[in-house]
Amino acid sequence: MVLNNIEKLLEKYDNGETTLQEEQQLKHYFTNETVPPHLESYKAMFTYFLVNEKEQFTKDVPLQSKRSVSFYTKWISVAAVAVLLIGFYFKSNVFQQQDDLGTYDDPKVAYNQLVQSLELISSNFNKGTEKLEYLNTYNKGVSKVGYLNEMDKTTSLIFKK
Amino acid sequence: MNQNEFLNIVMPFKDKVFRLAKRLLVSTEEAEDATQEVLIKLWKNKAKIESYNNVEAFSMTMTKNFCLDKLKSKQAQNLKIVHSNYKDHNVSLQKEIEVNDSVNWVSKIIEELPEQQKMVIQLRDIEQYDYDEIAKMLNMNNTAVRVALSRARKAIREKLTNTHNYGIK
Numbered sequence: 013m014v015l016n017n018i019e020k021l022l023e024k025y026d027n028g029e030t031t032l033q034e035e036q037q038l039k040h041y042f043t044n045e046t047v048p049p050h051l052e053s054y055k056a057m058f059t060y061f062l063v064n065e066k067e068q069f070t071k072d073v074p075l076q077s078k079r080s081v082s083f084y085t086k087w088i089s090v091a092a093v094a095v096l097l098i099g100f101y102f103k104s105n106v107f108q109q110q111d112d113l114g115t116y117d118d119p120k121v122a123y124n125q126l127v128q129s130l131e132l133i134s135s136n137f138n139k140g141t142e143k144l145e146y147l148n149t150y151n152k153g154v155s156k157v158g159y160l161n162e163m164d165k166t167t168s169l170i171f172k173k
Numbered sequence: 174m175n176q177n178e179f180l181n182i183v184m185p186f187k188d189k190v191f192r193l194a195k196r197l198l199v200s201t202e203e204a205e206d207a208t209q210e211v212l213i214k215l216w217k218n219k220a221k222i223e224s225y226n227n228v229e230a231f232s233m234t235m236t237k238n239f240c241l242d243k244l245k246s247k248q249a250q251n252l253k254i255v256h257s258n259y260k261d262h263n264v265s266l267q268k269e270i271e272v273n274d275s276v277n278w279v280s281k282i283i284e285e286l287p288e289q290q291k292m293v294i295q296l297r298d299i300e301q302y303d304y305d306e307i308a309k310m311l312n313m314n315n316t317a318v319r320v321a322l323s324r325a326r327k328a329i330r331e332k333l334t335n336t337h338n339y340g341i342k
Contacts (some may be wrong), residue, residue: 073212
């Protein structure tokens with residue numbers, strides 16, 4: 013390309029009047045051909061522009077569609093809660109049935125049963141209290157030790173005087 | 174709209190969003206975060222996407238606003254975005270070093286430009302948008318875009334020649 017032509021284009025370029033096509037021409041000229049020394053500064057500019065055009069964005073874009081995911085999870089959690097509630101409901105029914113142990117129709121039989129079971133409890137209870145008898149002997153020992161207090165009183169009197 | 178359709182719409186211009194974000198925020202990490210943020214915002218409002226007449230221009234405007242907000246909040250916190258995009262300078266040829274060096278100078282000079290000029294340069298000289306499109310994205314009028322562009326280009330070239338001639342003239 014003729015140098016004259018280039019210089020005219022450059023003047024237009026500096027004034028911001030070039031079209032995109034003309035700018036392409038200039039870019040091509042300054043990056044491919046030998047440039048006269050007084051236009052060196054343009055060369056740096058155009059190579060810089062050309063290098064920068066090639067820079068790319070390499071990072072991933074995390075495009076998790078938040079709305080649709082939350083939509084599903086919302087209903088899944090609702091379903092889970094419903095299942096839990098139904099489960100507890102049926103479970104408690106079963107417990108109630110097991111708690112029902114039946115009853116006596118004849119009051120006499122019921123009374124005998126009650127007496128029997130109370131006797132069983134009281135006999136076991138008495139066994140425990142027999143063991144507690146030993147505590148009495150221990151108490152006797154402790155009361156003997158109580159005499160030490162009196163000794164302390166007398167010694168304190170002695171030391172005061 | 175499912176994920177694939179959305180990606181088909183977004184993929185062609187996601188790099189442009191990223192580059193504009195990087196132009197404004199400088200740090201690659203910050204720019205990546207900003208791009209993600211913008212794309213996620215688009216995804217969340219995917220129901221409305223069909224009502225935008227130009228999704229690309231719309232997302233560029235979104236990016237611009239998002240980055241400017243970010244810059245403002247960083248300034249308010251008295252924090253500066255630190256970046257670590259350092260490159261390995263392992264070039265053997267003197268010439269190549271020189272070219273590389275002046276290319277790096279361009280990026281440093283653009284960094285110093287006011288934000289509006291940065292965006293105009295990015296959208297025109299790198300992404301090659303129409304003046305009308307740029308005007309729409311940045312909410313400016315057509316001539317204002319041209320003026321900003323011309324100023325930015327002249328500023329870059331002036332500073333470049335100054336650094337080239339530093340100590341010579």
